[in-house]
Amino acid sequence: MQIEVLTLFPELVEQVVKFGIPRKAVEAGSLQLTTRNFRDYSEDGDRRVDDRPYGGGPGMVMEAEPLQRAVEAAKQALGSTAKVVGLSPQGEPLTQQWVQRLAQEPALILLCGRYEGPDERAMGAVDLELSLGDFVLSGGELAAMTLVDAVARWLPGAIGHEQSAQNDSFSAGLLDYPHYTRPELWRGVPVPEVLLSGDHKKVARWRMKQALGATWLKRPDLLSGLKLDAEQTGLLQEFIAESQAART
Numbered sequence: 001m002q003i004e005v006l007t008l009f010p011e012l013v014e015q016v017v018k019f020g021i022p023r024k025a026v027e028a029g030s031l032q033l034t035t036r037n038f039r040d041y042s043e044d045g046d047r048r049v050d051d052r053p054y055g056g057g058p059g060m061v062m063e064a065e066p067l068q069r070a071v072e073a074a075k076q077a078l079g080s081t082a083k084v085v086g087l088s089p090q091g092e093p094l095t096q097q098w099v100q101r102l103a104q105e106p107a108l109i110l111l112c113g114r115y116e117g118p119d120e121r122a123m124g125a126v127d128l129e130l131s132l133g134d135f136v137l138s139g140g141e142l143a144a145m146t147l148v149d150a151v152a153r154w155l156p157g158a159i160g161h162e163q164s165a166q167n168d169s170f171s172a173g174l175l176d177y178p179h180y181t182r183p184e185l186w187r188g189v190p191v192p193e194v195l196l197s198g199d200h201k202k203v204a205r206w207r208m209k210q211a212l213g214a215t216w217l218k219r220p221d222l223l224s225g226l227k228l229d230a231e232q233t234g235l236l237q238e239f240i241a242e243s244q245a246a247r248t
């Protein structure tokens with residue numbers, strides 16, 4: 001998959017493929033990341049791309065023309081069918097469902113805003129707006145890097161431990177179960193016995209129960225969106241009963 005990020009800070013965005021899974025995806029040839037600087041499409045000599053807002057008020061607005069020209073150049077490079085995704089506080093919340101949908105696209109153009117955001121008239125070039133959530137960033141770059149990282153995990157050759165992506169989907173919609181490694185006894189705290197039993201079915205059941213329990217405790221909103229099967233319902237009932245027994 002080809003991703004081109006349009007930004008005022010290309011060097012910041014390029015860091016995302018220097019480490020970890022996104023780097024592996026690039027090395028495997030399944031991800032190509034390029035950047036394009038809006039300033040290269042400025043209309044005046046001093047590379048300015050912002051101006052004061054009509055109607056007054058604080059801050060600056062990104063001019064429509066450099067933005068539109070940068071998108072057009074990106075489409076020349078990636079093909080006219082490339083999906084244009086704007087990162088903005090007005091976007092739909094980014095979810096794993098969006099990540100997996102976007103990972104299937106052959107080409108993405110990611111638009112990063114700075115200042116107060118783009119001139120509204122340039123928004124016609126955008127197919128989809130995504131947000132990381134209801135908090136204020138100083139620009140779209142960290143959101144674009146987040147999206148590149150999340151998408152890279154789903155590209156062929158990216159994940160060292162191949163089970164990880166499968167594991168992610170196995171537990172889709174649930175929080176993770178707790179993890180343990182050596183030593184068996186750490187500062188007087190033992191590893192749960194079941195994990196030493198070698199009984200893979202028992203381990204899987206315990207992990208599912210812990211994942212359901214953690215989700216029930218910390219993110220009940222996630223549980224209400226899921227359809228648990230009969231075994232999961234039983235495991236969660238056990239977890240709840242045990243946590244209530246432990247409180248008395």
Ligand code: 9D3
Pocket residue numbers: 087088089112113114115116117130131132133134135136137138139140141143
């Ligand atoms: C403080 C300025 N705000 C006035 C009410 C508006 C505003 C403009 C530009 C707020 C943030 C930004 C820059 N943010 C992004 O480009 C951004 C973002 C975010 O701020 N939060 C969550 N997800 C994203 S994706 C892009």
